[in-house]
Amino acid sequence: MSDLYPLGEPYAQGLLEVGDGNEIHWEVSGNPEGKPAVVVHGGPGSGLSAGNRRYFDPERYHLVLFDQRGCGQSRPHAADPATGLAHNTTAHLIADMERLREHLGIDRWLLYGGSWGSTLILAYAQAHPERVSEIVICGVTMTRPEEIDWLYRGVGRLLPGPWEAFRAALPPGEQDGNLVAAYSRLLNSPDDAVRSEAAKSWATWEDAVIAHESLGKPNAYTDRPDDALMAFTRITAHYFAHDAFLKDGQLLRDAGRLAGIPGALIHGRLDLGSPLYTAWSLAKAWPDAELTVIQESGHTGSPAMRQAIFEAIERFATPEPGRREQ
Numbered sequence: 134m135s136d137l138y139p140l141g142e143p144y145a146q147g148l149l150e151v152g153d154g155n156e157i158h159w160e161v162s163g164n165p166e167g168k169p170a171v172v173v174h175g176g177p178g179s180g181l182s183a184g185n186r187r188y189f190d191p192e193r194y195h196l197v198l199f200d201q202r203g204c205g206q207s208r209p210h211a212a213d214p215a216t217g218l219a220h221n222t223t224a225h226l227i228a229d230m231e232r233l234r235e236h237l238g239i240d241r242w243l244l245y246g247g248s249w250g251s252t253l254i255l256a257y258a259q260a261h262p263e264r265v266s267e268i269v270i271c272g273v274t275m276t277r278p279e280e281i282d283w284l285y286r287g288v289g290r291l292l293p294g295p296w297e298a299f300r301a302a303l304p305p306g307e308q309d310g311n312l313v314a315a316y317s318r319l320l321n322s323p324d325d326a327v328r329s330e331a332a333k334s335w336a337t338w339e340d341a342v343i344a345h346e347s348l349g350k351p352n353a354y355t356d357r358p359d360d361a362l363m364a365f366t367r368i369t370a371h372y373f374a375h376d377a378f379l380k381d382g383q384l385l386r387d388a389g390r391l392a393g394i395p396g397a398l399i400h401g402r403l404d405l406g407s408p409l410y411t412a413w414s415l416a417k418a419w420p421d422a423e424l425t426v427i428q429e430s431g432h433t434g435s436p437a438m439r440q441a442i443f444e445a446i447e448r449f450a451t452p453e454p455g456r457r458e459q
Contacts, residue, residue, distance in 0.1 A: 161196065203367075
């Protein structure tokens with residue numbers, strides 16, 4: 134594949150007060166006069182990955198990375214059980230992105246992200262389409278109830294042993310109900326040991342799904358530092374127990390609000406956790422988006438997926454002939 138750009142370093146960073154006692158960490162790199170773009174990380178609760186800078190030409194892009202509420206270097210951190218999650222919802226994250234855009238003096242920006250990041254991208258773009266120039270998504274999700282049920286129950290038919298262990302880690306009375314909501318309760322327990330065991334069991338299941346994909350890597354989640362793992366599991370379970378704080382099918386139903394925004398949807402055919410059907414359905418509802426299916430890739434990507442992401446971001450760095458940047 135083509136060589137990605139050097140990693141580089143941010144030329145500015147800080148903490149932005151976003152209300153409810155929260156501050157989100159942000160950093161900017163590249164060319165201050167370049168095309169604005171923002172990377173929306175996954176999870177929820179995973180925190181930013183500096184490696185994403187390598188997709189963006191530092192001469193042509195003005196790149197923003199940030200940590201969503203409760204994770205990464207944002208404060209307060211969700212690893213602390215005293216950090217409440219009542220003010221950590223999709224609507225709050227959309228508002229945070231708008232506040233950050235205004236704080237940095239950006240008019241419109243390209244949105245890039247994957248997995249949970251794609252859900253937040255779509256929700257933000259549908260709320261503020263006039264602020265979005267293009268969208269690049271890999272590993273498309275819309276976090277609908279059916280997608281959550283698939284990831285934490287349905288895919289267990291392919292991985293019966295790991296799924297049974299995931300289920301068995303819950304109290305007996307909760308093993309036949311809403312597993313995600315049950316885990317969310319454990320991850321908010323006042324008992325440190327209960328929270329720790331729940332986080333490990335959740336991450337072990339996530340690892341099983343990823344590791345069994347084509348090119349999947351073992352221990353992608355359980356190898357995280359304790360604080361990062363706790364924030365990730367606690368925030369993820371919180372969002373998924375509430376169906377991402379979205380109405381069922383909302384992002385697909387409102388895809389028409391993306392009309393006129395060019396999009397690149399890049400998805401692995403062998404993605405166990407997020408089957409291709411989600412990306413295919415979104416592409417049908419959003420005529421300005423082009424779906425690229427990566428044959429050998431799962432949710433964690435592949436060289437071919439990285440190449441497709443790189444090419445899409447390169448393509449959008451320069452306006453198409455006849456298309457005026459507003």
